[in-house]
Amino acid sequence: MAVALILVLVVVGSILFHILSPWWWSPIASNWGYIDQTLIITFWITGAVFSAVVLFMAYCVFRFRHREGIKADYNPENKKLESWLTAVTAVGVAAMLAPGLYVWSQFITVPDDATEVEVVGQQWQWNYRLPGEDGRLGKSDNRLVTYENPLGIDPDDPYGQDDVVIEAADLHLPIDKPVKMLLRSIDVLHDFYVPEFRAKMDMVPGTVTYFWFTPTRTGTFEVLCAELCGTGHGYMRGIVMVDTEEDYQAWLDGQTTFARLSAPPKVGAMDAVEP
Amino acid sequence: MVDATPHAEQGIPPAETPELELYHPRGWWTTYVFSQDAKVIAIQYSGTALAIGLVALVLSWLMRLQLGFPGTFDFITPEAYYQFMTMHGMIMVIYLLTALFLGGFGNYLIPLMVGARDMVFPYVNMLSYWIYLLAVLVLVASFFAPGGPTGAGWTLYPPQVILSGTPGGQGAGIVLMLVSLILFIIGFTMGGLNYVVTVIQGRTRGMTLMRMPLTVWGIFTATVMALLAFPALFVACVMMLFDRLLGTSFFMPALVEMGELMSYGGGSPILFQHLFWFFGHPEVYIVALPAFGIVSDLISTHARKNIFGYRMMVWAIVIIGALSFVVWAHHMYVSGMHPWFGFFFATTTLIIAIPTAIKVYNWVLTLWRGDIHLTLPMLFALAFIVTFVNGGLTGLFLGNVVVDVPLSDTMFVVAHFHMVMGVAPVLVVFGAIYHWYPKITGRMLNEAMGQFHFWVTFVGAYAIFFPMHYVGLVGVPRRYPELGDVAFATDSVHSLNAFITIAALTVGFAQMVFLFNLVWSLRNGREAGGNPWRATSLEWQTPTTPPPHGNWGAERPVVYRWAYDYSVPGAPEDFIAQNDPGSRHRGAV
Numbered sequence: 001m002a003v004a005l006i007l008v009l010v011v012v013g014s015i016l017f018h019i020l021s022p023w024w025w026s027p028i029a030s031n032w033g034y035i036d037q038t039l040i041i042t043f044w045i046t047g048a049v050f051s052a053v054v055l056f057m058a059y060c061v062f063r064f065r066h067r068e069g070i071k072a073d074y075n076p077e078n079k080k081l082e083s084w085l086t087a088v089t090a091v092g093v094a095a096m097l098a099p100g101l102y103v104w105s106q107f108i109t110v111p112d113d114a115t116e117v118e119v120v121g122q123q124w125q126w127n128y129r130l131p132g133e134d135g136r137l138g139k140s141d142n143r144l145v146t147y148e149n150p151l152g153i154d155p156d157d158p159y160g161q162d163d164v165v166i167e168a169a170d171l172h173l174p175i176d177k178p179v180k181m182l183l184r185s186i187d188v189l190h191d192f193y194v195p196e197f198r199a200k201m202d203m204v205p206g207t208v209t210y211f212w213f214t215p216t217r218t219g220t221f222e223v224l225c226a227e228l229c230g231t232g233h234g235y236m237r238g239i240v241m242v243d244t245e246e247d248y249q250a251w252l253d254g255q256t257t258f259a260r261l262s263a264p265p266k267v268g269a270m271d272a273v274e275p
Numbered sequence: 276m277v278d279a280t281p282h283a284e285q286g287i288p289p290a291e292t293p294e295l296e297l298y299h300p301r302g303w304w305t306t307y308v309f310s311q312d313a314k315v316i317a318i319q320y321s322g323t324a325l326a327i328g329l330v331a332l333v334l335s336w337l338m339r340l341q342l343g344f345p346g347t348f349d350f351i352t353p354e355a356y357y358q359f360m361t362m363h364g365m366i367m368v369i370y371l372l373t374a375l376f377l378g379g380f381g382n383y384l385i386p387l388m389v390g391a392r393d394m395v396f397p398y399v400n401m402l403s404y405w406i407y408l409l410a411v412l413v414l415v416a417s418f419f420a421p422g423g424p425t426g427a428g429w430t431l432y433p434p435q436v437i438l439s440g441t442p443g444g445q446g447a448g449i450v451l452m453l454v455s456l457i458l459f460i461i462g463f464t465m466g467g468l469n470y471v472v473t474v475i476q477g478r479t480r481g482m483t484l485m486r487m488p489l490t491v492w493g494i495f496t497a498t499v500m501a502l503l504a505f506p507a508l509f510v511a512c513v514m515m516l517f518d519r520l521l522g523t524s525f526f527m528p529a530l531v532e533m534g535e536l537m538s539y540g541g542g543s544p545i546l547f548q549h550l551f552w553f554f555g556h557p558e559v560y561i562v563a564l565p566a567f568g569i570v571s572d573l574i575s576t577h578a579r580k581n582i583f584g585y586r587m588m589v590w591a592i593v594i595i596g597a598l599s600f601v602v603w604a605h606h607m608y609v610s611g612m613h614p615w616f617g618f619f620f621a622t623t624t625l626i627i628a629i630p631t632a633i634k635v636y637n638w639v640l641t642l643w644r645g646d647i648h649l650t651l652p653m654l655f656a657l658a659f660i661v662t663f664v665n666g667g668l669t670g671l672f673l674g675n676v677v678v679d680v681p682l683s684d685t686m687f688v689v690a691h692f693h694m695v696m697g698v699a700p701v702l703v704v705f706g707a708i709y710h711w712y713p714k715i716t717g718r719m720l721n722e723a724m725g726q727f728h729f730w731v732t733f734v735g736a737y738a739i740f741f742p743m744h745y746v747g748l749v750g751v752p753r754r755y756p757e758l759g760d761v762a763f764a765t766d767s768v769h770s771l772n773a774f775i776t777i778a779a780l781t782v783g784f785a786q787m788v789f790l791f792n793l794v795w796s797l798r799n800g801r802e803a804g805g806n807p808w809r810a811t812s813l814e815w816q817t818p819t820t821p822p823p824h825g826n827w828g829a830e831r832p833v834v835y836r837w838a839y840d841y842s843v844p845g846a847p848e849d850f851i852a853q854n855d856p857g858s859r860h861r862g863a864v
Contacts, residue, residue: 003649006734007657007661010661010737014665014741017742017745021745022767023742023746023748023749023767023768023771024745024748025681025748025749025750026749026750026762026763026764032681034677035677035678035680035681038675038678039678042675042678045671046671049664049668050664050668053635053639053660053664054660054661056639057642057657057660057661060642060643060645061642061647061649061657064578064642064643064644064645064646064647065647066646066647066648067646070646071579071646071842071849072578072579072580072644072645072646072841072842073580073644073645074580074581074841074842074843074844075580075581076581076584077583077585077586077587078583081640082584082633082637085632085636086632086633089628089629089632089633090629093625093671096625096671096675097621097622097625100621100675100676100678101618101622101676101677103677104614104617104618104621104676104677105618107614107677107680108614108615122531123532123533142528142529142530142531143529147534152531183611185530186530186531187434187438187440187531187532187533188435188438188440188530189432189434189544191609191684193684193752195681195750195763196750196763199680199681200609200680200681200683200684201609201611202610202611203611204528204544204545205434205530205544206528206529206530206542206543206544207528207545207611209611220762222761222762222763224752224755224761225752226609226683226684226752227432228357228427228428228432228435228754229435229440230435230438230440230441231353231354231357231426231440231441231442233353233754234353234754234756234758
C-alpha cells in the first residue's frame with residue numbers, strides 16, 4: 001500500500017514540480033522558437049508516457065500485492081498486445097522525430113543574407129573578427145598567431161586588411177539581421193554558448209565550424225564556454241550586446257581594423273584555412 | 276525459431292562426451308587468492324569494484340559540496356574539481372559498473388545459470404581479474420603522481436587533455452590514466468571471451484539458448500558488445516599516448532598554447548571523439564543490458580509470474596545491442612562534425628527507443644495479475660523501472676538532434692545520464708545483491724537495514740537528479756565548478772543546488788549502512804537455505820549452498836524447461852525448477 005502510494009506521489013510530485021517550480025529557460029532572444037516548441041512537444045509526450053507507466057505500476061502493486069491463497073496468472077505472451085504497443089510507441093517516436101528533423105534542416109541551412117561574424121576562442125577568452133567593408137574575412141591560420149596578430153590573420157591576403165579585430169572585448173550584433181557565426185579556436189576545443197540564443201556549436205582548432213541565428217531582442221547577454229577547455233573553463237565568459245542599427249553602427253565605427261592594428265612581419269606563403 | 280513454450284520436453288541431447296576434470300586447488304592461496312573458480316573471481320571483482328566505487332562516491336560528495344556551497348571549501352580549487360570530476364566519471368563507468376556487471380555478476384551467475392561447472396578457460400579468467408586489479412592500482416597511483424590525476428573530463432577530449440592548461444595534462448596523470456585503460460581492456464578481453472564461450476559452449480544438457488534466463492542473455496549480449504566496442508577505445512588510448520609521449524599528431528592540429536606555437540599539426544580532435552563514442556555509446560548498453568536481464572529475473576521471481584513476452588525480451592536485447600553501434604555520434608551533435616550526420620544519428624537514436632520501450636512494457640505487464648511480494652529485490656526492481664523510464668525519456672530530448680542543441684553540455688545532460696546509467700543500473704546492482712547474497716553466503720541480508728537503504732537511496736536519488744534537469748533547462752553549463760552571478764539564472768538556482776547537495780550527502784550516507792549490512796549479515800544474517808526465494812533458475816538448485824568449486828556435485832543438472840515456470844496452473848507449488856522433469860517424466864522414471 002505504502003509502496004503504491006509513493007509511486008503515485010513520484011508522478012504527482014514530478015508534475016507539480018514541472019508546473020510550479022520557478023526553474024525554466026530564460027526568455028528567448030533569437031529566431032529559434034521552433035527549438036523551444038519541439039522541446040515542449042517532447043515534454044508532453046514523454047511526460048504522458050512516464051505518468052502512464054508509473055501509475056500502471058502503482059495500480060499493479062496495489063491490486064496484485066501478495067495475498068494468501070491467490071496465485072498469479074499464467075500468461076507467457078500476447079502477440080496482439082505486444083504488436084499494438086510497438087505500433088503506438090513508433091507513432092509517438094515519429095511525432096517527436098519529424099518536427100525535430102524539420103527544425104534541424106532549418107538550423108543547418110544558413111540564409112543567403114546572413115552576415116559573417118567570426119568567433120575565435122582561446123584559453124580563456126573570447127575574440128571576434130568582423131569582415132570589414134569588403135564583406136569578406138581574410139584567410140587565417142593558427143601558425144600565424146603572434147602577439148601582434150592574435151587571431152592568426154594572413155597578412156598577405158588583401159581581404160584581411162580591413163577585417164575588424166576585437167580582442168577580449170564585447171561583441172555587438174545588430175537586431176533582426178541573420179548572422180552566421182564562424183567558429184575557430186587557436187588552442188583547444190571551446191563552445192560559443194549564449195543560453196538566450198538557444199544555438200551553440202563547438203570550436204575546433206584546425207577547422208572552422210558554424211551556426212546561424214537572428215537576434216530578436218536587444219539587450220546584454222552572457223557568453224559562456226560550453227566545452228571543457230582546461231582549468232579556466234568555468235571562468236571563460238564574455239558579453240554579447242544586441243543593439244539597434246544606430247547603436248551598432250556607432251559601436252562599429254569605434255573599432256580597429258587589422259591593417260591599423262599591426263605592422264605584421266612578412267611571412268612566406270603558408271597553407272591557410274579558408275574561413 | 277526455437278520453441279520457448281514452457282513444456283517443450285524435447286531438445287535434451289544425450290551426454291556423448293565425458294566431463295573434463297576441473298583443476299582443484301590444494302592450498303589456501305590457490306583457493307582464495309589465485310583462484311580459478313569463477314565464483315571466487317566474481318567476489319574478487321565485486322570487492323575491488325565496490326572499493327574503487329567508494330572512492331568515486333567520496334569524489335562525488337566533494338564535487339557536490341563545491342557546487343552547493345561554492346567558495347566555502349578552499350581546498351576544492353578548479354584544478355581539484357576537474358580532477359574529482361574526471362576520476363568520478365571514469366571510475367563509475369568503467370572500473371565500477373562494467374567490472375561489477377560483467378566481472379562480478381557475469382562470473383558468478385553465468386556458469387551457475389547455464390549449468391556449467393566453471394568458465395571454460397579458468398586460468399585466463401583468473402588472469403583477467405589480476406590485470407583488472409593492476410589497472411585499478413595504476414588508476415589509484417595517478418592520485419599520488421606529481422600534478423595529480425588528469426582533469427580532462429572522463430571523455431578525455433584532445434587537444435586539452437595533453438596540454439598544460441589541464442590538470443595532469445603535462446604531468447604523469449594522463450599517462451597513468453591511458454595505461455590503466457589499456458590494462459583494463461586487456462584484462463576485460465580475457466574475461467569477456469570466457470563469458471561468451473561459456474554461454475555458447477558450456478551450457479548443460481537441455482539448456483537451449485531460448486531457455487536461458489534473461490540475466491544470462493543480458494550479460495552475454497553486453498559482453499559481445501564490449502568485445503567489439505573496447506578495441507576502439509584501445510586504439511584511441513594508444514594513439515593518444517603516442518601524441519603525448521612521442522610527439523605524434525593523431526589528434527593534434529596546429530595550435531598555439533599560451534602564446535607559443537606547438538610542434539603538432541595535421542591531426543583531428545574530432546577523430547578521437549568518433550573513436551571514443553564508438554566505444555562510449557555501446558558502453559552505455561554494456562552497463563544497461565545486464566541490468567535489463569537481471570531486473571527481468573528479479574521481477575519475475577518476486578511477482579511469482581513468468582516474464583511477459585520472453586522471446587520479445589530476448590530479441591529486444593539483441594536488437595538494442597546491434598542498434599547501439601550506429602548511434603554513437605548523437606554525443607557529437609554540436610561537435611562540429613558534418614551537420615548531415617544529425618539526420619542519420621537522430622533517426623537511429625530514436626528508433627532504439629522502440630525496443631527499449633517494449634522491455635519496459637513487458638516488465639510492467641509482468642506485474643499485471645501477479646502475486647507481488649514486496650521483497651527488497653522487488654522494491655529495487657520497481658525503483659529501477661521508475662528511474663530508467665525517467666532517464667530513458669529524457670534521452671529522447673537529447674537524441675533528437677535539434678532539441679539537443681540548447682541542452683547539450685548543460686546540467687540537463689548530467690541529470691539525464693546519471694538517472695539512466697547511474698541510478699538505474701546501480702539500483703539493479705543493489706536489488707541483485709539482496710537477491711543473490713543468500714546464495715553467495717548462505718545468509719539473508721538484514722531486512723530493516725535493507726528497507727532503510729532502499730527508501731533513502733530511491734527517494735534521495737530521485738530528489739538529486741530530477742530537479743537537476745531543470746538546472747540545465749535554465750541554461751547552467753556542466754563542468755563548471757561555480758556559476759557565479761549570471762543574468763539567465765536567478766538566485767533560486769543556487770538554493771536548488773544546495774538542496775541537491777544535501778540530498779546527495781544523505782544518499783551517500785545510506786550506502787554506508789548498506790556496506791555495514793554486507794559485513795554484518797555474513798555472521799548475523801538469518802540462515803537462507805538453498806532456495807529462499809523459491810526460484811526456478813539453476814543457481815538455486817545447487818546441492819549445497821554456497822556452491823563449492825565445480826558447483827554441482829557428482830552430476831550436472833539436466834534442463835527440461837525455461838526459467839519462468841511460476842504459478843503454472845495445476846502444479847503443486849507456485850514454481851517449477853528448470854531441472855524438474857515434471858510429472859510425465861516422473862511417472863516414466
